Structure formats: structure tokens, C-alpha cells
Amino acid sequence: MIRTIKVRIVGEVQGVGFRAWSEQRANALGLSGWVKNSENGDVEAVFSGPAEAVSAMLAACKEGPRHAKVHRVELLGAAAPPVGPFRMEY
Numbered sequence: 001m002i003r004t005i006k007v008r009i010v011g012e013v014q015g016v017g018f019r020a021w022s023e024q025r026a027n028a029l030g031l032s033g034w035v036k037n038s039e040n041g042d043v044e045a046v047f048s049g050p051a052e053a054v055s056a057m058l059a060a061c062k063e064g065p066r067h068a069k070v071h072r073v074e075l076l077g078a079a080a081p082p083v084g085p086f087r088m089e090y
Contacts, residue, residue: 029049
């Protein structure tokens with residue numbers, strides 16, 4: 001089953017390599033989607049792929065890369081499945 005969700009990662013998540021880390025992790029899990037910085041300092045992302053892989057990505061986002069301080073991961077709801085590999089957006 002394919003699952004596609006949009007999330008917001010809240011905390012000290014900009015300037016610590018969160019987007020690059022997300023891109024590497026999502027591609028390793030075979031996910032499509034995107035990740036980008038929000039103007040308010042959060043990071044938003046869409047993850048799409050097998051439900052187990054999306055769940056693994058959500059669990060990983062709760063920790064993030066080494067220098068991130070994730071306060072919470074908010075599920076914003078379902079999203080339209082993206083086309084192509086996972087990528088960073090600017």
C-alpha cells in the first residue's frame with residue numbers, strides 16, 4: 001500500500017543539514033516527495049511510498065541529523081503522490 005503524507009518538523013531544524021539528511025534518508029528508503037525550509041524556521045516535507053517506509057521516515061524525523069533538535073513532527077494530512085525521486089526544494 002502506498003502512503004503519501006505532508007509533515008511539519010518543528011524545532012531547531014534549519015541550518016543543521018536537515019534537508020540534505022532527509023533527502024539521503026528518503027532516497028535510501030525508496031520514497032518520493034520533497035523537503036523544504038519554511039519561513040518560520042520549521043521544515044515541511046511530503047513523503048510518499050510503501051507505508052512501512054513512510055513510517056520509518058517519520059520515526060527518523062523525530063531524531064533528525066546529529067545537530068538538529070526536533071521538538072515534534074506534525075502530521076498535516078494526506079497529500080497528492082509526487083512524481084520522481086525525493087528532492088530538496090528551495
